[in-house]
Amino acid sequence: MRLSDLVQVLDGVLPPAAGSETILVGPELSDDAAVVRLPLDPGGAESPNDPRLVLTTDTIAPIVDEPEAFGAIAAANALSDVWAMGGRPLWALNLAFFPDRKLPLEILQRIMLGARDKCREAGVQIVGGHTVRNDDLKFGLAVTGAMEGKRARHWANTRALPGQLLVLSKGLGTGILGTAIKRGDTSAAETAAATASMTRLNQDAARFARELGATACTDVTGFGLLGHLRNLLRGSRLQAALRLRRLPVLPGAIEHLRAGRWPGGSQANLEAVEPNLIRRYASTDERAFELTRLAADAQTSGGLLVALSPDNAERLLENLRGTGHQAAIIGELHGARPDEVGRIELA
Known part of the structure; x- marks a missing residue:
């Protein structure tokens, strides 16, 4: 989908981050992931100890033939959004759309093994997922990460500077x-x-x-x-x-x-x-x-x-x-x- 089409579809659908005490980066400027604050004291004042989470999801169609390589690529692709915000990915959920009438389930298992091994390389745990019967094969991850350090600033599309x-x-x-x-x-x-x-x-x-x-x-x-x-x-x-x-x-x-x-x-x-x-x-x-x-x-x-x-x-x-x-x-x-x-x- 083209960026212009996506912006039109999402206009008025997703809540803006501006004015929110918990949404630090939302969808307005097409950042790679959302950054949110998880209040340790709901209703209380913002604290530097409040965890800041990075949330993203991505799925792709096969780009190579080998199932394990496809799973590894899909995992690396999804995890990248968290690093692009300056965070560290921690947990992931598998998202599989699989044509079980066309392909043996062994293929799905091999894809998931490739994703598992790539997540292990990144220090990320896959803690579950969701599988949908679908005519076309797609696979990816929903990823939750956190900002490194209590006071580390997240990266965002608003923070580039002239001269860089x-x-x-x-x-x-x-x-x-x-x-x-x-x-x-x-x-x-x-x-x-x-x-x-x-x-x-x-x-x-x-x-x-x-x-x-x-x-x-x-x-x-x-x-x-x-x-x-x-x-x-x-x-x-x-x-x-x-x-x-x-x-x-x-x-x-x-x-x-x-x-x-x-x-x-x-x-x-x-x-x-x-x-x-x-x-x-x-x-x-x-x-x-x-x-x-x-x-x-x-x-x-x-x-x-x-x-x-x-x-x-x-x-x-x-x-x-x-x-x-x-x-x-x-x-x-x-x-x-x-x-x-x-x-x-x-x-």
Whole structure:
């Protein structure tokens, strides 16, 4: 579903966080998860000892053939929303939509085993779940987490600052590669690289970012890099300059894009953000055109997009690359007049 469609559907349905004593981050600015305060003394004054919980849920359709890998990807994808808010995931519930008339139950068990093992890697306990008979297979998690430390500030789309740099912790192209995988068009190396990226937890990236003083973060998933960046810019009343040739790209993604394996959701993402784009490259610059489409690609279990000071951005990049992340500094944030908020310059 396109972001614009989702906003229209949710308008007037979900309660706003503004004015609430317990909802610290709600749905207004398209943050990755909700952050709520759990009063230890209901009806009493807010206390620094009140736990702050992070709540999210996500399900996806299969993007790879191996059931265990699909379960691990779905788990990593759902857990990421908690890290993107600066929290620590603690518990999860399985959410399975399974076509038991088409597939043996062994497949469902293998998917759940993959999710279980990935949650164990993250220190998260799966404490239950819900299964629905469905014509199409989907799987994911509902995740509850908590903020690290009693006084730690959560990240939100409102907390990016002018002058900060943008660091992306993973390569782009999982939507394109997922389409190619389904068609049987990827090499073994391309499939392995995409799977490794999608099953990599964003746990370390979030820890490094917090240690280095990041003020805002979002994970790059279904709305693509451009869609999630626009949410960040709108929340913080900023504009951005994106350096297309710095974007980290998963092996084979550009080649499959050229071959026409660009999913419809990614095309819809680009159409949705087009009014916000200022293209600073020549119309004949084919590489920049391809990278723009890559930046709109709908990601599954993508990386974190982190905003922090220039010096600390360099340190974060060093830490990420030192731990095997395909990371890059991809742009910078600038102040904006009201008519410039959300604008993304592409060069």
